[in-house]
Amino acid sequence: MSDLVVNDVSMVFETPTGEQVHALHDVSFSLKQGELLSILGPSGCGKSTLLNIIAGFLAPTKGTVSLASTELHGPGSDRGMVFQQGALFEWMTVAENIAFGPQMKGTPKAEIDATVNHLLETVGLQDFGDKPIYELSGGMQQRVALARCLANDPDVILMDEPLGALDALTREKMQSLVLKLWKETGKTIILITHSVEEALFLGEKLFVMAPRPGRIKKQYSLPFADAGLTQNPREIKASPDFIKTREEILSMIWEMEEEIMGLAATGTGG
Amino acid sequence: MTFLQTLKMKAGFGTDGLTKRKTVTFGDTSAVADGRMWSILSVFVLSVAWYMGSALELVNPIFWPAPSAVWEQFTYISQEGYRNFSLWEHIWASLYRILVGFALGCLIGIPLGFAMGLSQLMRGWFDPIVEFFRPIPPLAFIPLVIIWSGIGERSKILLLFFAALWIMVIAARAGVGSVKLSKIHAAYSLGATRKQILYYVILPNSLPEIFTGMRVAMGICWGTVVAAELVAAESGVGFMIMAASKFLATDIVVLGVIIVGLIGYAIDILMRKLEAKLIPWKGKA
Numbered sequence: 082m083s084d085l086v087v088n089d090v091s092m093v094f095e096t097p098t099g100e101q102v103h104a105l106h107d108v109s110f111s112l113k114q115g116e117l118l119s120i121l122g123p124s125g126c127g128k129s130t131l132l133n134i135i136a137g138f139l140a141p142t143k144g145t146v147s148l149a150s151t152e153l154h155g156p157g158s159d160r161g162m163v164f165q166q167g168a169l170f171e172w173m174t175v176a177e178n179i180a181f182g183p184q185m186k187g188t189p190k191a192e193i194d195a196t197v198n199h200l201l202e203t204v205g206l207q208d209f210g211d212k213p214i215y216e217l218s219g220g221m222q223q224r225v226a227l228a229r230c231l232a233n234d235p236d237v238i239l240m241d242e243p244l245g246a247l248d249a250l251t252r253e254k255m256q257s258l259v260l261k262l263w264k265e266t267g268k269t270i271i272l273i274t275h276s277v278e279e280a281l282f283l284g285e286k287l288f289v290m291a292p293r294p295g296r297i298k299k300q301y302s303l304p305f306a307d308a309g310l311t312q313n314p315r316e317i318k319a320s321p322d323f324i325k326t327r328e329e330i331l332s333m334i335w336e337m338e339e340e341i342m343g344l345a346a347t348g349t350g351g
Numbered sequence: 352m353t354f355l356q357t358l359k360m361k362a363g364f365g366t367d368g369l370t371k372r373k374t375v376t377f378g379d380t381s382a383v384a385d386g387r388m389w390s391i392l393s394v395f396v397l398s399v400a401w402y403m404g405s406a407l408e409l410v411n412p413i414f415w416p417a418p419s420a421v422w423e424q425f426t427y428i429s430q431e432g433y434r435n436f437s438l439w440e441h442i443w444a445s446l447y448r449i450l451v452g453f454a455l456g457c458l459i460g461i462p463l464g465f466a467m468g469l470s471q472l473m474r475g476w477f478d479p480i481v482e483f484f485r486p487i488p489p490l491a492f493i494p495l496v497i498i499w500s501g502i503g504e505r506s507k508i509l510l511l512f513f514a515a516l517w518i519m520v521i522a523a524r525a526g527v528g529s530v531k532l533s534k535i536h537a538a539y540s541l542g543a544t545r546k547q548i549l550y551y552v553i554l555p556n557s558l559p560e561i562f563t564g565m566r567v568a569m570g571i572c573w574g575t576v577v578a579a580e581l582v583a584a585e586s587g588v589g590f591m592i593m594a595a596s597k598f599l600a601t602d603i604v605v606l607g608v609i610i611v612g613l614i615g616y617a618i619d620i621l622m623r624k625l626e627a628k629l630i631p632w633k634g635k636a
């Protein structure tokens with residue numbers, strides 16, 4: 082199976098002024114095929130950096146990332162990426178965007194058409210295939226981004242705040258869609274979010290990261306994602322277990338944020 | 352909408368429902384309608400002023416001819432031609448030079464701009480060259496160009512090529528620079544090769560900048576060709592103006608000037624239409 086293994090990864094950025102930023106320090110974890118991991122943490126704790134390293138856009142200063150026991154160097158179509166917004170190609174229609182991956186590989190047209198039609202239906206955009214991207218709402222655009230990623234059939238899907246720009250209601254609908262797609266496709270998913278509720282609801286596993294240096298502060302194994310497939314999301318989010326864990330994580334993040342603020346305040350004051 | 356409102360919209364005063372409800376319009380450019388009616392009026396007023404001015408003999412026709420004289424020259428020249436060439440041949444001579452010079456400028460400038468946006472070597476190598484030649488008005492090269500290749504077609508095309516080249520290099524380079532990193536990353540993750548990314552992502556993404564560059568280059572080329580023909584040519588609208596001025600035939604001079612203005616205007620309208628058709632996503636991303 083295609084397990085994802087992150088081994089001892091550190092990342093030190095050097096700013097133009099020669100300052101060193103320890104964005105990640107000795108981060109290690111592994112994900113089995115089909116696991117859904119959500120990552121939370123205060124701003125600047127290295128979440129995006131970690132995702133970019135796994136995607137292959139950044140080379141870590143130390144450590145390795147491997148997929149199915151093969152060490153990874155550089156980006157590849159085995160890892161799909163869903164960005165917050167603006168990564169769709171405006172000069173293409175919805176269908177052309179979704180078809181992009183298979184087309185680059187030279188997949189036969191009939192096969193591409195079948196995939197695209199199937200995915201359009203899966204994300205509920207069957208009537209929008211011929212529409213240009215800029216005529217779609219933000220929520221619809223993110224559904225296209227998901228479909229485009231799935232069309233390529235990657236082993237791992239990496240999402241960096243994919244629902245961050247959406248309104249609350251659209252966001253909840255999209256969460257259910259992500260769950261559904263996760264179950265149907267059996268993909269390994271890593272999802273970065275700033276919403277504790279979203280991280281709890283979607284993640285089978287959840288990491289809370291801490292900054293300076295960026296590291297995994299606490300790991301959770303959660304039951305809510307599985308439940309979310311059958312039960313009403315609103316009920317799950319209102320259950321005592323859910324609320325208890327949510328509050329625990331919230332206060333942990335608050336503490337970290339306060340520490341950062343305090344540091345910043347003394348930093349500027351002194 | 353009432354009939355009056357429809358009429359006002361058609362006339363370009365644009366008081367649609369939303370604009371009418373806006374209380375802040377000064378500074379909100381979207382609330383400024385194109386005022387087509389005013390445009391028509393301004394052209395009309397200027398024409399009447401011209402007509403009245405010459406009818407009342409306020410100016411000496413040697414300095415500025417009457418509209419009727421220009422019109423007479425137009426009908427005459429469009430039938431009989433001027434200096435061995437018909438009017439259309441003169442116009443076509445100028446247009447042809449622009450089209451070829453402009454096309455060559457695009458053909459070399461766009462790939463060069465792309466290369467400069469994508470490669471350190473190319474950027475470093477060409478940056479001083481581009482930045483040095485860019486601010487020099489193309490007309491400054493006329494003497495050199497004439498020494499190199501005489502007053503034939505080649506010298507003018509070379510000049511126009513120069514005029515368009517730097518503009519297109521800079522436009523293409525800006526286009527490459529405008530691509531969002533997440534688009535490039537997404538394309539790599541979808542398995543695209545460098546060549547595919549260049550063709551399917553970077554190229555279409557830079558079309559808006561390239562088009563803006565083309566419009567600017569077209570304007571500069573049109574101005575440059577007329578000026579170049581003033582100095583050295585045997586045909587073209589600029590040549591017509593120059594030749595006529597030697598005989599104080601201001602009516603032909605003014606006719607030439609009007610033709611230059613109208614064609615320049617027409618070219619820009621055409622390019623704007625083309626832009627709207629080819630780049631419908633412009634400004635909507």
Ligand SMILES: Nc1ncnc2c1ncn2[C@@H]1O[C@H](COP(=O)(O)OP(=O)(O)OP(=O)(O)O)[C@@H](O)[C@H]1O
Nearest residue numbers: 094095096102104123124125126127128129130131
């Ligand atoms: N290219 C870079 N050069 C220098 N420092 C960088 C660079 N990219 C990121 N950093 C630093 O690394 C740290 C982690 O950044 P990262 O973007 O991974 O944070 P994040 O957790 O994704 O934050 P957010 O939640 O705000 O998106 C930050 O302190 C940031 O300033």
Ligand SMILES: [Mg+2]
Nearest residue numbers: 128129130241
């Ligand atoms: Mg981030």
